[in-house]
Structure formats: C-alpha cells, structure tokens
Amino acid sequence: MSARVDHGVSSGTFSLDGETFEVDNNIWVLGDDExxxxxxxxxxxxxxxxxxxxxxxxGILMTHAHDDHVRMVPELSEALEAPMLLNPADAELWALTHGELPWDDAVEDGDVFTVAGVDIEAIATPGHSPGSTCYHVPELGVLFSGDTLFEGGPGATGRSFSSRETIERSLRERLFELPPETVVHTGHGPSTTIGAELERARGDWL
Structure with missing residues (x-):
C-alpha cells in the first residue's frame, strides 16, 4: 500500500514562562497499512x-520540545514501542517537562528516515525554539512544520528560547526554498502551502 497521512486533533494545555493556555494540537501520522x-x-x-x-x-519524530508537543511522548513511546527522536538543541525545553529523562535518538539537520517506502528529510528550522525541526516528504509533496510555519505566517516567538529574527531566516533560507505547491501540515490549525505563505510573507515581512 502507498504511504498516506492520517490526521487527528487533541486538546490540552501549553505552559511556558509561568503562563498556561488551552490549545488544540494536530496529530499527524505518516505511513501505510504496515x-x-x-x-x-x-x-x-x-x-x-x-x-x-x-x-x-x-519512531516518534518531534518537531520541538514545547510541553504541548512532548508531554505525553514518553508514555506514547512505551505504548507504541517506538523510539523518541528530538533535535538536541531543544534539550533545555525538554528538561522543563521531563527533567533528566532522556529521549532515545538525536535528529540532526539533513537526517533522512524511510517509512512505508518514502523518505522523510529533517530540516532544522530554529526560531520558535532552538531545536525546531520540520520534516519534508518530497514524494508526497508535504511538510510537517510543527510550530515553525502556520497558515498566516511564522510561529510565535514572544517567549523564552525563541527568536523572531531566527525564525524568519529559517523560513527564508530553508522552507521557502521548497516547491511552492508543498502542502504544509502544521502543529495547530489548518494546513497551508509553501507558496501561499511565501506570498503572504512578501506582503508582510520578507
């Protein structure tokens, strides 16, 4: 069977810098029937x-280590018997939620993972967090952007460990180089395309 993307939504909280918010997160699963x-x-x-x-x-490929994305990852890893993979630049954020509990393997820029016959390329996109990582699947024409890129523009950068200048550089130099028809599956909210967000950026900050 050919690879496909399955989608769900879960609700919970996001906490950082002494504040807590209710959030809905997208759940993304890529694979085939096996x-x-x-x-x-x-x-x-x-x-x-x-x-x-x-x-x-x-594997569980983490886009970054904010608690709404990783709080349940160790339990999920145990339930699925799957390794946890994270860019180590997010180690401090991970520790805020999980202390000294380690994840299993590091994700580095350019790493390629193969599942269900398709390659998944890790693209380091710091800014929303130091270790933010997007996952590009060229064969399917999709990108899993975490909180780096949304419908409407870059992810938030107003909190600890984030930088607006850095996320704009990540978008300009890494994501906006992808084919414009690439579908962007985001960490929150609706999907978009690289082309749509590039045009939006040109009218805003690019």
Whole structure:
C-alpha cells in the first residue's frame, strides 16, 4: 500500500514562562497499512494510538520540545514501542517537562528516515525554539512544520528560547526554498502551502 497521512486533533494545555493556555494540537501520522511514524505526541496517548492502529510505529519524530508537543511522548513511546527522536538543541525545553529523562535518538539537520517506502528529510528550522525541526516528504509533496510555519505566517516567538529574527531566516533560507505547491501540515490549525505563505510573507515581512 502507498504511504498516506492520517490526521487527528487533541486538546490540552501549553505552559511556558509561568503562563498556561488551552490549545488544540494536530496529530499527524505518516505511513501505510504496515508501518508508520508519528510526529510529536500531543496531549492524548489514546488519540494517537487510535490513528496508528495495529501498525508498527518505527519512531516518534518531534518537531520541538514545547510541553504541548512532548508531554505525553514518553508514555506514547512505551505504548507504541517506538523510539523518541528530538533535535538536541531543544534539550533545555525538554528538561522543563521531563527533567533528566532522556529521549532515545538525536535528529540532526539533513537526517533522512524511510517509512512505508518514502523518505522523510529533517530540516532544522530554529526560531520558535532552538531545536525546531520540520520534516519534508518530497514524494508526497508535504511538510510537517510543527510550530515553525502556520497558515498566516511564522510561529510565535514572544517567549523564552525563541527568536523572531531566527525564525524568519529559517523560513527564508530553508522552507521557502521548497516547491511552492508543498502542502504544509502544521502543529495547530489548518494546513497551508509553501507558496501561499511565501506570498503572504512578501506582503508582510520578507
């Protein structure tokens, strides 16, 4: 069977800098009928495992380490018997939620993972957090952007560990170089395309 993207939504909280907010997070699973990967582990283990079903999960690829994306990842990892992968530049953020508990493997810029016959390329996109990482699947024409790029523009940079200048450089030099028709599956809210967000940026900050 060919690779496909499965989608769900889970609700919970995001906490940083002494404030807590209610948030809805997208759940993204990429794979075929036999195996898959999961992007992040937002809020609900049961919601994620329902999308995975009886498939083999070969990894949990984290886009960044804000607590709404990683709080449930260790429990999810145990439930799916799948390794946790994170860019180590987000180690301080991870520690805010999980202390000294380690993740399993590092994700570095340019790493390529293969699942269900398609390649997933890790693209380091710091700014929303130091270790923010997007995952590009050229064969399917999709990008999993975490909180780096949304419908409407860059992810938030008003809190600790973030930088507006850095996220704009990540978008300009990394993501906006992708084909404009690339569908962007975001960490929150609706999907968009690289082309749509490039045009929006040209009228705003680019």
């Amino acid at each position: 195996q898959c990967v999961v992007f992040d582990g937002p809020h609900s283990v049961s919601a994620v495992t329902a999308l995975v079903g009886d498939r083999e999960c070969v």
